[in-house]
Amino acid sequence: MKKWAKAILLTSVLTLVACTNEQDAAPTQKQTSTKQEQKATVSTNTEIPDKVQKPLKIALIMQMSIGTFSSQYIEGVKKQVEAFGGTVQVYNSDNDLAKMATNLDTAINAKVDGILIDHGRSEALKNGVEKALAANIPVVAFDNDLRLPGVTVIDQDDYSLAWKSLKTLAEDLNGTGEIAVLWVGGFAPMERRSTMIDAFYKRYPNIKEVARFGTASNNTALDTQTQVEALLKKYPKKGDLDAIFATWDEFAKGATKALEQAGRTDIKVYGIDLSNEDLQLIQKENSPWAATAATNPAEVGRIQTRFLYQKVAGEKTPDVYSLEPYLVKKDQLPSEVVTMDGLEKYIPGWGTSQAAYSPWMSKLEKEQK
Structure with a gap:
């Protein structure tokens, strides 16, 4: 980790520990950065870029796929890629980092148009990601410690x-x-x-x-x-x-x-x-x-996918991006069954985000219908 990153982390932790006011204890620096990064993804181009007009082949390289969070995350990726007219190949590495590195190499050799990475560690994936970038294959990672120029890493804060x-x-x-x-x-x-x-x-x-x-x-x-x-x-x-x-x-x-x-x-x-x-x-x-x-796992997948399409299109994307998390308490929920799709009725702010959504994406989605 770079010295400046350590300094920011230490400052945030000390702020949380020292403050007696819980509102002051929130990581405000993180939130400010997120807003700035989100502004950086705004595009005014309404015409579909040439590089995304063809159906793209996307690889999703996962450290593991366990539980309903992972399944909803995968579904979010698939639905967003399909909405853009592309296809997704999911590589599940069964919590084996060596296998994950091999899966990454397989995707690169298959000459995919873009790579999404879910979890994993930099020491296992750094060489493969550098190989992908050298082959002009853009990479967007989720919940990963990769810190390479040109790679956008998103997380849930x-x-x-x-x-x-x-x-x-x-x-x-x-x-x-x-x-x-x-x-x-x-x-x-x-x-x-x-x-x-x-x-x-x-x-x-x-x-x-x-x-x-x-x-x-x-x-x-x-x-x-x-x-x-x-x-x-x-x-x-x-x-x-x-x-x-x-x-x-x-x-x-x-x-x-x-x-x-x-x-x-x-x-x-x-x-x-x-x-x-x-x-x-x-x-x-x-x-x-x-x-x-x-955060909504499906929305994580959608935002990660949109960043990747922005990269393919040649648009500028941030190095890091954090989704805004929400607190969900039992006493906020109704007696009847509620699903993730209906949660916004009870949790203020919960729902879909326009993060990483370029104007041309709307037109691209309409052309697939």
């Missing part, structure tokens, strides 16, 4: 995601209690979320962490359920454990099911990420899942 959920947990506990953290290393967004967990304990010193664990597998939710069931045996009495902070919705799903089966209504779950399946769990009567901070 993981610092804000973690803080929104943790802050809600602290307020519900009145600043005092024992919690468990579900977390796993090896992923760029998880490392950023861990930074905010460290800041959280400095801001709320009377909240103590009694356990931290988590694994990413082909059945993360079920594995987490088993792990939380074991945790509950260590803390069988009310007051022994007050809440669980889950840094991934697959963790939150497993924890929620374990608490439900054990009848532990005294322990609440605070998560990150959201899907239709998650919403059903949160909306259940007496559900322990109290709140989650999230």
Whole structure:
């Protein structure tokens, strides 16, 4: 990480820790940058650029595809590419970085028109991405630590995601209690979320962490359920454990099911990420899942795709872009079932974004109908 990036991160963390006013603790520098970056994507060209008039072949290289968040993200990519008249080949690497690097090489050798990357690590992908750029294949990454000239990296603003959920947990506990953290290393967004967990304990010193664990597998939710069931045996009495902070919705799903089966209504779950399946769990009567901070995974896929098309068209795109996350609390939701598509009725600001949407894209979409 460059020195200036470290300085910005340190400043943001210290601001969060030092402020007693929670509004002041929000990462305002991050939000300001996001607005500036969004302005940088505005185009006044209404004519479809020559390079995107043909159907484009897009490759989506994924570190793994687990759970409904990933499925909705993939669906967002596919629908946006199809709306532009293109096709998508999805490469699932089964959480194997070496396989992910091989998949990237395969896509480059297939001479695709653009590459989308989902997660992964720079040390495994840097050479392949440089090869793609040398072949004039544009690259846009999501939740990745790549920092290469010409590559746009988007994220969900993981610092804000973690803080929104943790802050809600602290307020519900009145600043005092024992919690468990579900977390796993090896992923760029998880490392950023861990930074905010460290800041959280400095801001709320009377909240103590009694356990931290988590694994990413082909059945993360079920594995987490088993792990939380074991945790509950260590803390069988009310007051022994007050809440669980889950840094991934697959963790939150497993924890929620374990608490439900054990009848532990005294322990609440605070998560990150959201899907239709998650919403059903949160909306259940007496559900322990109290709140989650999230962006719309389908919208992540759509925005990432639009940035890629802007690159193919020769338009300027930012080096980094953060989507605005939202806090979704159980008590904000109706008794009837609500899906991601209808969430904007209950969560102010939730919904589709015009980020990375150039005027010519509307015309391109109309020509495909």
